[in-house]
Amino acid sequence: ENAVELLSARERRILLGNTAALLDAGVIPGGEFLGILAAFADDPEPRVISSLTDGLNKIKAALVPDDLREAFAFYVRQTLAPAAQRFGLAYREGEQQAVTMLRPSLLSWLGDMGQDLAVQAYADSVARRYMEDPASVDPAIVRTVVRLAALNGDRALHDAYREHYEATQVPAQRRIFLGSLGSFGDPAI
Numbered sequence: 346e347n348a349v350e351l352l353s354a355r356e357r358r359i360l361l362g363n364t365a366a367l368l369d370a371g372v373i374p375g376g377e378f379l380g381i382l383a384a385f386a387d388d389p390e391p392r393v394i395s396s397l398t399d400g401l402n403k404i405k406a407a408l409v410p411d412d413l414r415e416a417f418a419f420y421v422r423q424t425l426a427p428a429a430q431r432f433g434l435a436y437r438e439g440e441q442q443a444v445t446m447l448r449p450s451l452l453s454w455l456g457d458m459g460q461d462l463a464v465q466a467y468a469d470s471v472a473r474r475y476m477e478d479p480a481s482v483d484p485a486i487v488r489t490v491v492r493l494a495a496l497n498g499d500r501a502l503h504d505a506y507r508e509h510y511e512a513t514q515v516p517a518q519r520r521i522f523l524g525s526l527g528s529f530g531d532p533a534i
Contacts, residue, residue: 346384354390361385361396365403375408379420386424391443394428398450405458421459425451434467436483449489456493468493476509479518488521495528503534 348357361382368378382400385393401421409417429451432444456464472494475482482490494502503526510522 348385349388354393357385357388357390357393358396361393361400365400368403375404379404383420383424386427388428389431391428391432391441391447394425394432395443395447395450397424398447398454401454401458409458415460418458418460421454422461425454425459426461429455429464434464436485445483445485448483449486452486452489452493456489457496465493465497469498476505479515488524491521491525492528495525496530498529498534499531500534503529 348360352360364373364378364381367373368375373381378400382397385397388394388397401424405417428447432440432448432451434448434452436445436448452464452468455461456468468490471482471486471490475487475491479487491506495506498506506522506526510519510526513519513522
């Protein structure tokens with residue numbers, strides 16, 4: 346409970362790593378692990394939040410069946426929203442590089458598994474801006490926001506992605522659009 350006051354950022358990251366090892370070894374159950382991760386939601390250090398999202402990756406595939414997806418989405422929002430609010434969804438001049446590196450993960454977790462409507466709307470608006478002016482978007486989040494917009498995107502967005510993929514001569518942009526074409530959630534698309 347007092348980890349920020351008692352432990353250095355490095356020690357807090359090690360604590361989360363060791364807790365993940367206890368989960369892997371079957372020493373602690375998934376629910377207890379999630380409780381420990383949630384206790385670090387307000388940690389001010391972006392590298393600790395990154396370790397927290399690493400822990401969530403362990404849980405996602407193994408312990409979140411379809412019937413618990415809504416409950417897990419609520420948990421993700423409760424756990425990661427404080428960090429998103431603290432660090433922001435958009436790049437801030439002079440921010441720590443660790444924040445810039447963490448942001449795509451926060452956006453991805455909140456927009457996808459967290460089903461956060463505000464993050465999804467933000468991703469959609471930034472993805473559309475990217476199609477109009479690629480230089481206007483923070484390169485660190487481009488791949489993430491384009492993919493997130495696709496998750497709930499319609500046929501028109503799919504067609505726009507395909508057109509951008511076919512028209513651009515920039516290899517990085519081609520990879521972003523091609524990779525996101527497979528992310529549309531509607532099976533009809």
